[in-house]
Amino acid sequence: MRLRKVQGKLKVEHSILDGVRAILERLLLDNPAAIRSVIPGVIRPVRDARGEVKIRVTVPTTNGWKAIALSAGARQELFISTDLSKEQLEQALRQAVFR
Numbered sequence: 001m002r003l004r005k006v007q008g009k010l011k012v013e014h015s016i017l018d019g020v021r022a023i024l025e026r027l028l029l030d031n032p033a034a035i036r037s038v039i040p041g042v043i044r045p046v047r048d049a050r051g052e053v054k055i056r057v058t059v060p061t062t063n064g065w066k067a068i069a070l071s072a073g074a075r076q077e078l079f080i081s082t083d084l085s086k087e088q089l090e091q092a093l094r095q096a097v098f099r
Contacts (some may be wrong), residue, residue: 011039017071019053024078027096034084034092041077049073055093058088060083065089 009028016024024038031086039040055078059065067089082089 009037010036011037014040015043016040017043017053017069017074017076020055020069020076020078023053023055023069023093023096026099027092030096030099031082031084031092033039034082034088036081038081039079041079043072043074043076046070046075047073049075053097056095057090060075060086067093 001006008010009027010024012021012099018071027040028035047074053069053071055067055069056063061064061079064079066088067078067080069076069078080089084092
């Protein structure tokens, strides 16, 4: 069974880092036509993930972009299915973080 939120666009089958879920929900609500889905991936511990949540768009994928979220001593891969350019997606993420 697939669990989804925010108009069926955010996959929530497994855990999402603290603070990241709210940002992803705002991102999807603010950009309903531009973003097809967000699929959170693997969570791994890292040393440099302290302070407020940071999301960095890294590499293109077949149908969008891969991003890395850093929060609470861990990093999580995010697969974002969209037609937005890297700059447009980074701007949308910044707006979701500071809203």
